[in-house]
Amino acid sequence: MTDAAATAPRPNVLEVAGLTKHFPVGGGLFGRKKGVVQAVSDVSFAVAAGETLAIVGESGCGKSTTGRALLRLLEPSAGSVRLDGEEVTDLPPHRLQALRRNMQMVFQDPFGSLNPRMTVRETLMEPLLLHGVAHGDQARQVTARLLETVGLAAHHADRYPHEFSGGQRQRICIARAIATRPRLIVCDEPVSALDVSVxxxxxxxxQDLQREFGMAYVFISHDLSVVRHIADRVAVMYLGRIVEEAPSATLFADPRHPYTRALIEAAPRPVPGLRTATEPPEGEAPSALDPGPGCAFAPRCPLATDLCRTTRPELQATGPQARVACHHAETRAEMVFPPAPAQSPQLTARLAIMARARAAQSAA
Incomplete structure (x- = not known):
C-alpha cells in the first residue's frame, strides 16, 4: 500500500444531520399535551469506517437516546441518519429489518439484554438464521468461532445466561453483535456495569475486533478514562445538544467549552486522596421542557455573559475535525472554576500512615 493510500480519508459509514427526539408530556384529566421533553435536539456528526466516536456527558444529557434513535429503536422526531449512504429514518419495516444486519447494539446491562430461556447457541444462531448468514451445521460452526473470537470456549454454547459472570455475558452480547459482520455498532455504556479489571x-x-473487522463504533459513556483509551474522536453532549467535538487527544489536551473543561476536571484521579484542582460547577441545568433561548450551560458557566443567556451559540469549526458551541471559546485561559477545598489534615495524616505501611511491606 502506498503512503498516499494509507493516509487517504476513509469513507463515512454513518452520517447524522439534525437528529432530534422529543417526548410529549401529558397531564390533567384528559391527558392533554402539556409540552415536550427535548431529549435530543439538532445533533449532527459522521463516523468513518474503523473509527470510534465517543459521546460523553452527564446522566440525562441525551447520550443513550441518541444511540437508540440512530438504530430506530426510538423513532426520531426529525433529522437524517444515513448508513453507507442509505437513509434509515424513512425505511419501511421490511427494509429496516434487512438493514439491521449492518447496524447492531451492545447494551449496558448484559443480563437484561439476553433471553434467560435461550442457550448461548440459540442466542448467537438467531441473527445468523434471521439474516440468512448461515444455516444448520454451518451456523453451529460459526457460533463456535464467535465464542472463540470473544474469548470464550465452544462448550459454553450449551449454557444459559445465568451461568456466566457479568464480563462473560457482555462477551456473549458482543459476539451476538458481530455475528452478522455489521458496519456499525452502537455501544451504550458497555462496561459501566462491570468490575474495573473486566x-x-x-x-x-x-478494539481488537475493530482492527480485525473494520467496524465503526459509536461509544456512549460517562467514564472519561475509558473514552480517552478507546475513542478517536469525542462529542460532548449537554442537555440534548453537542457542545464540543474534537479528536480525542485534542479535546483532553485543550478543551474549548467550559462544560468539557468541567467534565475533565471532575474526573477521578487514580491516586487515593488526591482531590481535583477545581470544584464542579454549581447550579442546575435548565429544564428539558423549556431550556430557554440562550446557552443551556450559562447558569453554571463562569464565563457567561448576557449574550450567552439570550443567544444560543452554534457549533463553529475551531480546527481539523473540531467544533465548539461557545461564544467565548477563545477565552479558555480564563475558564477557571472555584478552587477545590484544601485536603483536611486528618486525611493527610491518614495517607501518610498508609504510605509508610506500604513502604515497610515492600522493604520486608
Missing part, C-alpha cells in the same frame, strides 16, 4: 478486558476486546 472493563479493561472488554475495551481491549472491542
Amino acid at each position: 472493563q479493561a478486558q472488554i475495551v481491549n476486546l472491542l
Whole structure:
C-alpha cells in the first residue's frame, strides 16, 4: 500500500444531520399535551469506517437516546441518519429489518439484554438464521468461532445466561453483535456495569475486533478514562445538544467549552486522596421542557455573559475535525472554576500512615 493510500480519508459509514427526539408530556384529566421533553435536539456528526466516536456527558444529557434513535429503536422526531449512504429514518419495516444486519447494539446491562430461556447457541444462531448468514451445521460452526473470537470456549454454547459472570455475558452480547459482520455498532455504556479489571478486558476486546473487522463504533459513556483509551474522536453532549467535538487527544489536551473543561476536571484521579484542582460547577441545568433561548450551560458557566443567556451559540469549526458551541471559546485561559477545598489534615495524616505501611511491606 502506498503512503498516499494509507493516509487517504476513509469513507463515512454513518452520517447524522439534525437528529432530534422529543417526548410529549401529558397531564390533567384528559391527558392533554402539556409540552415536550427535548431529549435530543439538532445533533449532527459522521463516523468513518474503523473509527470510534465517543459521546460523553452527564446522566440525562441525551447520550443513550441518541444511540437508540440512530438504530430506530426510538423513532426520531426529525433529522437524517444515513448508513453507507442509505437513509434509515424513512425505511419501511421490511427494509429496516434487512438493514439491521449492518447496524447492531451492545447494551449496558448484559443480563437484561439476553433471553434467560435461550442457550448461548440459540442466542448467537438467531441473527445468523434471521439474516440468512448461515444455516444448520454451518451456523453451529460459526457460533463456535464467535465464542472463540470473544474469548470464550465452544462448550459454553450449551449454557444459559445465568451461568456466566457479568464480563462473560457482555462477551456473549458482543459476539451476538458481530455475528452478522455489521458496519456499525452502537455501544451504550458497555462496561459501566462491570468490575474495573473486566472493563479493561472488554475495551481491549472491542478494539481488537475493530482492527480485525473494520467496524465503526459509536461509544456512549460517562467514564472519561475509558473514552480517552478507546475513542478517536469525542462529542460532548449537554442537555440534548453537542457542545464540543474534537479528536480525542485534542479535546483532553485543550478543551474549548467550559462544560468539557468541567467534565475533565471532575474526573477521578487514580491516586487515593488526591482531590481535583477545581470544584464542579454549581447550579442546575435548565429544564428539558423549556431550556430557554440562550446557552443551556450559562447558569453554571463562569464565563457567561448576557449574550450567552439570550443567544444560543452554534457549533463553529475551531480546527481539523473540531467544533465548539461557545461564544467565548477563545477565552479558555480564563475558564477557571472555584478552587477545590484544601485536603483536611486528618486525611493527610491518614495517607501518610498508609504510605509508610506500604513502604515497610515492600522493604520486608
